Amino acid sequence: MNINTLKVYEDEIQSLEKEIQLLTEEYECHQHGTAKKAMNTIKRKFQEDPKCYYSSPDLKTQLALLESDFSFLMNFTDIQFKNYSRKLLEKSEIKTVYNYRLSGICQSVPFQLEFRLTEENQNNKNDYVVVTDLNIIIESEESSNLSKLVSRVEENGNLLLFFKTLSRFSEWSAYRKCTLAHFKSKYPNIIALPEGLSGDCMVLKNIELSGFELMIVWKIHVDQDGKVVPVLDLLSKIPMPVLEDKKFASDMPHWFRSLLHVLGIEASIEAVIKSVCRSK
Template identity: 45%
Template sequence: MDAKLAEVRALQAEIAALRPACEKRTAPWEEMPRVQKSFQEIYQSNSEGWKSSEDLRSQLGRLESELSFLSTLTGINIRNYSMKTEDLPSTDMAEKSVKQVLQRHRLLGNCRLVTFQLEFQILETQDKERVSSAITDLNIIMEPTECSELSEFVSRAEEKRDLFTFFRSLHYFVEWFEYRKRTFKHFKEKYPDTVHLSEGVSSHYMAIRNASQPGFELLIIWKIQVDEEGKVSPKLDLLTKVPQRALKLDKNSIIEAAPLSFRTLLEVLGIEAALESLIKLLCPEENN
């Protein structure tokens, strides 16, 4: 009996100790509003996140559309791009407020048929008043291409470290290159026995020969020039190959004046019409 009484007293003491904790706990029906409030806050947070994600998707779509338009307009397509930044220590202890960041950029792209790789560094300097940046190094790597005339232009762009001029001039250079290629191809297909392209349609010169008049040849040299300011323009010249006997008979120096007359013809008729006139001049039978 004593053992049973002791056990009962122990259970009563345990119950007495547990009763305050049970009284402090919230009843399930009292807990529901708080749970509902928590779920509501989570839903609102997710809704704001979804709305923000939709805005980002919309903005990304607009940027992709603009980039596609620019690529179509300029022919320049950037396929790969990476950037690394490095904080540089201040060289002047008195100018501790000046912050310098070195950005290393690398991009791979193409302008229609020309593939290029650019590696350049931009030094960004920030002080209390303003932020300035400058390209400190530029390296342009051009993959082997039909455009052999690009080498001088690329070297000048690297020396000047002018990215804007590089992209602008490259766009116009490729446009002129493709136009020259189409023009030479057109005349070769139209006059296969008269027009000769020793280096194919990508050549920078075209020869006109008449099989019935051996020894006579007109050579049109068509170069694409890029000046110091990055302006791209075509330059066409005419060279003549005439037998010595014919030169002696040319009392009016018509052959000697032919290159100058050809430039005048270009200004009046344009490139294609001027070339057509030369072909028909040397080969009258082509008029038929």
């Protein structure tokens, strides 16, 4: 082996040693901080001494792609991960077991997850992973709407179903809150929100008709299979004199449900509010 060849090998070994050190530091960041912090740590080391990594362009490319994918997923799903940790519990030729903890927020719904991830190798065939001991905590007033889904996911370990449904549920929750705020601002003397913007009801009153009251109830139903469906209805509280004088009032709940299929949510609510205004 000539001196030039030996020099090439020595340089490659040094480069690999530095990459191993880099990955070790990245792993420690994962253990004690957030995934994003770990990415920033690697990126900073590249910036401090980029010459050490010229022999590994693939690593830099993979980092850039990982950051891009991570940012895209957070923007696309509105799921922001805040804290993340991974602890190695077991490692053998047959399987590797990790314990994961992570927390984040989706729109206005905070969540925490803890689970075990087992990576098994079946006789040198394709590896596959199994999620077990899953525990999900949702810190939100709306957590009761997700209780069936959480129970189902904790049972079968389907994290993809959980995040997909959480994203969809959060979209509907944000849309409902925005819609309630819009109508409250537009018709402050007619609309009341007894449970606030995070509630699921809107009360409409006509101050010139004593006892006249309509309530639009807007639930967001989530079944155990992850299907998210908005459910709206109209309840009425109408005194007999008003009912006798304005017979259409008793038909408003049915009329409102029919409008939903034709006009959609916002236009249907607007139509109900305007009917209350005209009844002054």
